[in-house]
Amino acid sequence: MNRSASILTDDETVFARIRSLATDWAIHRLGDIQTLNELPAGSLVIVDTAASSLSRTSESGWRAFFQLHRIVMASSQPSDDEGLRWLNLGASGYCHAYGAPATLQQVLDVVASDELWVGRSLMKRLLAGIGKHRTDSGNWVQALTPREREVAQMAADGESNLAIAEALGITERTVKSHLTTIFEKLAVSDRLQLALKVHGIR
Amino acid sequence: MNRSASILTDDETVFARIRSLATDWAIHRLGDIQTLNELPAGSLVIVDTAASSLSRTSESGWRAFFQLHRIVMASSQPSDDEGLRWLNLGASGYCHAYGAPATLQQVLDVVASDELWVGRSLMKRLLAGIGKHRTDSGNWVQALTPREREVAQMAADGESNLAIAEALGITERTVKSHLTTIFEKLAVSDRLQLALKVHGIR
DNA sequence: AGCCGTATCGTACTCAGGTACTAGGAGAGT
DNA sequence: ACTCTCCTAGTACCTGAGTACGATACGGCT
Structure with missing residues (x-):
C-alpha cells in the first residue's frame, strides 16, 4: 500500500x-x-x-x-x-x-x-457541551435487570416516583419496590446517591 | 483474533x-x-x-x-x-x-x-459549538453568596442537612433556610435537581 | 413438582426534606 | 440614621421517599 x-x-x-x-x-x-x-x-x-x-x-x-x-x-x-x-x-x-x-x-x-x-x-x-451526554463510570448497569435499569436511569435524572410510574405504565408502589432493590444492589441509601453513581460522580 | x-x-x-x-x-x-x-x-x-x-x-x-x-x-x-x-x-x-x-x-x-x-x-x-456552552455550566455559582455556595456544593455531593450543619457549625434549620434560597435562585425544586445542575447534567 | 429470579402491587409506618411565617444581629453602602 | 443583604435561627406543618412485611403471577431450570 x-x-x-x-x-x-x-x-x-x-x-x-x-x-x-x-x-x-x-x-x-x-x-x-x-x-x-x-x-x-x-x-x-x-x-x-x-x-x-x-x-x-x-x-x-x-x-x-x-x-x-x-x-x-x-x-x-x-x-x-x-x-x-x-x-x-x-x-x-x-x-x-x-x-x-x-x-x-x-x-x-x-x-x-x-x-x-x-x-x-x-x-x-x-x-x-451540546447536550447531556453521560456514559461510562458504569458497571452499575450490569448488576441490574432491564426494568431496574430503566427505573434507575429515570430516578437518577430527577424524575419522581409517580412520574416514573406513569411513564412506565406501572404503579408507584412497584417503582418503590424496584428502587429498594436497586439501592440494595448498588449499595446506596437514596436516589441522590444513586444519581451520583449513575452519572459518575464519586 | x-x-x-x-x-x-x-x-x-x-x-x-x-x-x-x-x-x-x-x-x-x-x-x-x-x-x-x-x-x-x-x-x-x-x-x-x-x-x-x-x-x-x-x-x-x-x-x-x-x-x-x-x-x-x-x-x-x-x-x-x-x-x-x-x-x-x-x-x-x-x-x-x-x-x-x-x-x-x-x-x-x-x-x-x-x-x-x-x-x-x-x-x-x-x-x-463548544465555546459558549462550556461557560454557562458554571453559571450557578454566580447567583449564590459564598455561604450558599458551600451549602449547595455539599448538598449536591449527597450530604444530609444535618451533616452539612455539623460541618459548617450551624443548625440544621439554617441549612434548610439556605437551601430554600438556593432552590429559588437556581429555579430547582429539590436537592437532586440541584445536584444535576451543579454537576452539569441538564 | 419444586425452586428461584423477575415483575407486579397493597397497607401501614417512619422520617428527612422542604415550606410558611417570622425575626435578630452584623456589616456595607447611601 | 437608614436601608439592604447576608447569615443566623425558632416553631409548626406537609409530603415524598423509603422501609417493613407482606402477596400473586409467570417463566426457566433441576
Whole structure:
C-alpha cells in the first residue's frame, strides 16, 4: 500500500516509537515546521506539540497548515483543553505521543480516511457541551435487570416516583419496590446517591 | 483474533453488506432489541436506526443499553441532528449504514478500542459549538453568596442537612433556610435537581 | 413438582426534606 | 440614621421517599 506520513518532533524517543509501531506506514521526518510548505497538499503529518520550531508560527499560520494537510497533533502530556485548542484551529486529530501502538495506528488510519480523530475523554466533553451526554463510570448497569435499569436511569435524572410510574405504565408502589432493590444492589441509601453513581460522580 | 459483533436490522441488504465487508469480524444477527439484554456486558453491537423493534424502547431504556454495551447506530439516511440525539443518549458511534466498506471496518475497530466514533461533519459541529456552552455550566455559582455556595456544593455531593450543619457549625434549620434560597435562585425544586445542575447534567 | 429470579402491587409506618411565617444581629453602602 | 443583604435561627406543618412485611403471577431450570 502506498501509505506515507511525515512527523515533526525534537524527541528521538517519539520518533523511534512512531516509526516502529506504524508498520503499514512509511514515516518521513521533518526538520522544521516550515517544511510543511514543501509537502504535497493533503499530506498526513504528525506534529509533536513540544517541537521547538512550533512557537514561531502564528495562529493564522496554523489554520493555513491545517487546511493544506491532514495534521495530527501529538502531545506527551495531553489535556482536554490543549486538544480543544488545536482542534478548534483545524487539526485533524489530537492524541497522546506515547499512546498505545494500536491506538496510534488507528489514529493514522482514521485521519487518512479524511475523518477527524478525537480521544474519548475530549469527545465526551464535546458532547456534554451540546447536550447531556453521560456514559461510562458504569458497571452499575450490569448488576441490574432491564426494568431496574430503566427505573434507575429515570430516578437518577430527577424524575419522581409517580412520574416514573406513569411513564412506565406501572404503579408507584412497584417503582418503590424496584428502587429498594436497586439501592440494595448498588449499595446506596437514596436516589441522590444513586444519581451520583449513575452519572459518575464519586 | 477473537473479534465478534452483533447487528440488529430488518434490512437484508444492510445485513449482507456488513457481514461481507467486515472480514475481520464474526457478525451475529439479533432478532429483536430486547435480545441486547442477553448479550455479555460490553458487547459490540450495530443497530440499524430503521429497525422496527426500536420504537418500543424508552429513552431511559436506551441510556441503559448504551451503558451496558458499545453500540453503533447506523442510519441509511444519516443527519447531524439524528446523530447528535443518539450520541447524547450515549451511543458509541453513529455512521452511514451504506457507508464505504473501509469506513465501516474502521468504525468497528475504533469502537472496539473503547473510543467513540463520530462522523466528520458532526464532529465539526461539535467543535463549533463548544465555546459558549462550556461557560454557562458554571453559571450557578454566580447567583449564590459564598455561604450558599458551600451549602449547595455539599448538598449536591449527597450530604444530609444535618451533616452539612455539623460541618459548617450551624443548625440544621439554617441549612434548610439556605437551601430554600438556593432552590429559588437556581429555579430547582429539590436537592437532586440541584445536584444535576451543579454537576452539569441538564 | 419444586425452586428461584423477575415483575407486579397493597397497607401501614417512619422520617428527612422542604415550606410558611417570622425575626435578630452584623456589616456595607447611601 | 437608614436601608439592604447576608447569615443566623425558632416553631409548626406537609409530603415524598423509603422501609417493613407482606402477596400473586409467570417463566426457566433441576
